[in-house]
Amino acid sequence: MRGLVFMAIIMSSYSDIVEKQDLYSDFMDYSARYNRTYQTYSQYKNAFHRFSKNIEYINNNNFPFKLDRNEYMDMSFDYFHLVKKGYVKKLSTSSSSSSSCSKYKYENKELPDSLDWRDVNAVTPVKNQGQCGSCWSFSATGAMEGAWAIKNEELVSLSEQLLMDCSVDYGDYSCNGGEMESAFEFAIDNGMCSEEQEPYLAKDEDCMYCNPQIYFSDCVRVTPKNEIHLKEAVSRGPVSVAIQADTKTFQFYSGGIISGDSCGTNLDHGVLIVGYGEEDGEKYWIVKNSWGASWGENGYVRISRSDEENTHGVCGIAMQPSYPVAY
Numbered sequence: 001m002r003g004l005v006f007m008a009i010i011m012s013s014y015s016d017i018v019e020k021q022d023l024y025s026d027f028m029d030y031s032a033r034y035n036r037t038y039q040t041y042s043q044y045k046n047a048f049h050r051f052s053k054n055i056e057y058i059n060n061n062n063f064p065f066k067l068d069r070n071e072y073m074d075m076s077f078d079y080f081h082l083v084k085k086g087y088v089k090k091l092s093t094s095s096s097s098s099s100s101c102s103k104y105k106y107e108n109k110e111l112p113d114s115l116d117w118r119d120v121n122a123v124t125p126v127k128n129q130g131q132c133g134s135c136w137s138f139s140a141t142g143a144m145e146g147a148w149a150i151k152n153e154e155l156v157s158l159s160e161q162l163l164m165d166c167s168v169d170y171g172d173y174s175c176n177g178g179e180m181e182s183a184f185e186f187a188i189d190n191g192m193c194s195e196e197q198e199p200y201l202a203k204d205e206d207c208m209y210c211n212p213q214i215y216f217s218d219c220v221r222v223t224p225k226n227e228i229h230l231k232e233a234v235s236r237g238p239v240s241v242a243i244q245a246d247t248k249t250f251q252f253y254s255g256g257i258i259s260g261d262s263c264g265t266n267l268d269h270g271v272l273i274v275g276y277g278e279e280d281g282e283k284y285w286i287v288k289n290s291w292g293a294s295w296g297e298n299g300y301v302r303i304s305r306s307d308e309e310n311t312h313g314v315c316g317i318a319m320q321p322s323y324p325v326a327y
Contacts, residue, residue: 034071047074065256086133087270088177101219116275122149126299128292130202132175137163138290139240139270140183146238147326157195166207174204180240184219215327222321243315245269259304265316
């Protein structure tokens with residue numbers, strides 16, 4: 001009997017060793033793939049521990065959508081939340097701003113069952129905000145790029161760095177957060193420059209105005225908590241929205257439709273709705289993120305959609321929608 005117990009202990013220990021060896025091998029592959037370097041053994045050890053815990057979380061989830069490994073596997077949830085979000089609702093309108101968003105006018109139009117602005121060259125490729133809380137600027141440029149492309153038949157990638165460096169007086173704080181409507185107000189007053197003119201650096205810089213090429217006349221605040229109005233707004237062009245993305249659900253999302261109580265309504269991340277559709281009877285929004293094309297569904301996430309007029313929407317997606325109006 002003692003021999004059987006001893007053998008069981010040996011086999012269990014051997015299994016643990018093999019499993020850990022497999023994890024180390026996976027971690028080495030991950031580090032090489034994403035060019036991760038660690039300056040000390042302690043940093044390496046802590047990164048491996050986070051990697052292991054994140055794999056455990058992914059393997060033990062039972063969500064109806066998919067989670068998978070990605071480039072954020074060595075990040076703790078708290079650190080990821082700190083550097084990959086950045087939506088901050090401003091408390092008041094700055095006196096330096098000469099414009100504010102107009103109220104949305106619902107037209108009750110008949111709309112297509114599905115729509116995707118990527119299909120008509122109104123959406124630029126997925127970008128990556130890096131380790132900087134500048135999501136608000138990417139959501140804002142995405143909406144502006146779409147509005148300009150639809151109005152003028154010209155898709156131009158716009159500068160997030162310009163917004164980060166120069167819209168402080170409008171209530172935005174570069175890598176420390178901001179709001180899309182504030183960015184629209186800046187663009188209305190000053191115009192926008194292209195990404196080529198002022199490339200993204202993922203850090204604070206002094207404001208250096210470039211030569212604006214793209215102009216906007218107004219911005220529109222879509223009726224809050226109304227997904228019927230939001231659907232009609234999206235039929236006009238991409239719409240900036242804020243969501244709550246402070247869960248591991250978002251950190252490791254890889255596909256499917258996020259629904260139910262997978263996230264809350266404490267808005268902390270700016271993203272862009274570029275369309276909508278339906279799959280197997282479940283309606284969804286097509287949402288462009290700013291965490292790179294290797295995240296999610298090639299940089300996008302689908303979030304459950306309803307036809308309700310009094311709802312926060314899944315992840316709070318219907319709470320704070322807005323879009324710019326191009327000249």
